[in-house]
Amino acid sequence: MTAARGVALLALVAVIAAVAVVLLRDGNSTTYRLRFQNAGQLVKDDDVQVGGRRVGSIRDITLTDDNQAEIEIAVDDDFAPLHEGTTATIRATSLSGIANRYIALTPGANSRAPLPSDALLGTDATTSIVDLDQLFNTLTPATRKGLQQFIQGNARWYVGRGAQANQAAKYLDPALSSSRALVDEVVRDQDTFSAFLETSSRTVRALAARRDDLADLVTNTNTTAAAIGDENASFSQALGLLPDTLRKANTTFVNLRATLDDLDVLVAASKPATKQLAPFLAELRPLVRDARPTIADLSTLIRRPGGGNDLIDLLDRAPRLEQVARPALRNSTQALKDSTPVLQFVRPYSADLVGWLRDFGQGASNYDANGHFARIQPIFNAYSFADNPTGGTLTPIAPSQRLAGLQTGFVRRCPGAASQPAADGSAPWRDTSGTLDCDPSLALPGP
Numbered sequence: 001m002t003a004a005r006g007v008a009l010l011a012l013v014a015v016i017a018a019v020a021v022v023l024l025r026d027g028n029s030t031t032y033r034l035r036f037q038n039a040g041q042l043v044k045d046d047d048v049q050v051g052g053r054r055v056g057s058i059r060d061i062t063l064t065d066d067n068q069a070e071i072e073i074a075v076d077d078d079f080a081p082l083h084e085g086t087t088a089t090i091r092a093t094s095l096s097g098i099a100n101r102y103i104a105l106t107p108g109a110n111s112r113a114p115l116p117s118d119a120l121l122g123t124d125a126t127t128s129i130v131d132l133d134q135l136f137n138t139l140t141p142a143t144r145k146g147l148q149q150f151i152q153g154n155a156r157w158y159v160g161r162g163a164q165a166n167q168a169a170k171y172l173d174p175a176l177s178s179s180r181a182l183v184d185e186v187v188r189d190q191d192t193f194s195a196f197l198e199t200s201s202r203t204v205r206a207l208a209a210r211r212d213d214l215a216d217l218v219t220n221t222n223t224t225a226a227a228i229g230d231e232n233a234s235f236s237q238a239l240g241l242l243p244d245t246l247r248k249a250n251t252t253f254v255n256l257r258a259t260l261d262d263l264d265v266l267v268a269a270s271k272p273a274t275k276q277l278a279p280f281l282a283e284l285r286p287l288v289r290d291a292r293p294t295i296a297d298l299s300t301l302i303r304r305p306g307g308g309n310d311l312i313d314l315l316d317r318a319p320r321l322e323q324v325a326r327p328a329l330r331n332s333t334q335a336l337k338d339s340t341p342v343l344q345f346v347r348p349y350s351a352d353l354v355g356w357l358r359d360f361g362q363g364a365s366n367y368d369a370n371g372h373f374a375r376i377q378p379i380f381n382a383y384s385f386a387d388n389p390t391g392g393t394l395t396p397i398a399p400s401q402r403l404a405g406l407q408t409g410f411v412r413r414c415p416g417a418a419s420q421p422a423a424d425g426s427a428p429w430r431d432t433s434g435t436l437d438c439d440p441s442l443a444l445p446g447p
Contacts, residue, residue: 029056030080032073033120039069040090040101040129047102048073055079058103068123073103082115083108090129101129348415348429348436355419414438
């Protein structure tokens with residue numbers, strides 16, 4: 001062997017020894033102890049990661065006296081020491097594996113005190129993983145049965161649709177990316193998110209208390225959806241007419257704004273009157289309750305199923321009657337308006353008229369075996385007693401003057417003056433306005 005070959009051989013051995021030292025040596029590390037409620041299927045040499053990067057491994061797993069898992073980890077000195085505020089969580093790389101667990105560290109701030117070697121992080125700083133079997137154990141048997149049927153139904157749904165499923169899978173990655181961005185945005189504010197979860201929990205408990213009503217709602221919704229599906233042609237036609245309807249409704253709503261502004265003024269002016277509305281409605285309620293049969297009969301009278309049996313059919317089939325009745329009713333209305341003054345004048349004399357009808361038969365007639373009978377004879381003013389200068393004899397009046405007394409001899413008594421005045425002064429009656437054409441001095445003599 002030459003000297004050159006000997007030097008080359010020694011150099012090769014030195015290189016091999018250096019590589020072996022680098023590859024086989026155990027680097028310096030700092031050990032810590034982590035206390036978990038359970039080991040979460042961790043094994044020795046599983047990774048210890050920070051931000052997805054391996055920074056150490058699991059050295060040992062032991063069971064404490066209170067049945068908790070104490071895990072010893074070694075953290076490379078490049079990432080040690082850890083600081084106070086560090087937390088640890090057991091995670092899995094996927095849900096489908098078993099021996100794929102690792103410990104994810106969230107180091108505390110460097111401004112805080114460093115943790116000494118072999119320091120213990122208690123359960124207040126660690127979080128165990130939740131396995132699927134633990135989740136399923138929280139479900140009731142009926143819920144697990146429903147979940148099983150749901151999974152089996154999805155399996156039947158994919159039978160013979162592999163090509164369509166593969167085509168849909170192309171959109172899975174963008175959907176997951178968008179969902180991840182959405183989740184990051186949701187959990188950014190932890191306090192708000194926690195409050196949301198607590199409120200959602202109360203909501204779910206309230207829904208669980210009404211599960212029977214919710215089941216009925218789902219059943220009725222299913223029935224409604226089936227009915228809509230049976231009317232898909234009509235539903236499609238309605239959807240076709242919907243855009244034009246919405247355009248017209250938009251115009252209506254725009255014009256409605258000015259009306260609402262005016263309505264605000266009306267509502268403001270009506271608020272004082274509404275204070276008395278509640279007592280009025282309370283007193284009106286018995287009337288409305290008692291009027292229900294009458295309103296029902298009136299509704300039947302106005303509109304009844306069938307033909308030729310209600311008022312609407314009568315009006316539809318009698319246009320000529322409506323044409324004739326319109327002027328007649330208009331004239332009748334005018335006649336009633338014109339007769340109002342006459343009725344106002346006659347109404348105070350209603351007591352005298354009733355008394356005359358009641359007492360005329362007894363006060364003005366004789367009677368025989370069959371009862372009272374009346375003898376009525378018209379008397380015209382044929383003689384005058386006062387015109388005779390000497391008196392005591394009747395003086396004939398010329399035929400042309402005999403009817404004069406009928407035109408000038410009317411007595412304008414006030415209502416109630418046909419009998420003696422009442423002690424309370426109610427008769428003879430005199431209106432306060434003084435418009436009644438009567439003479440209150442014309443009263444019967446006597447008390």
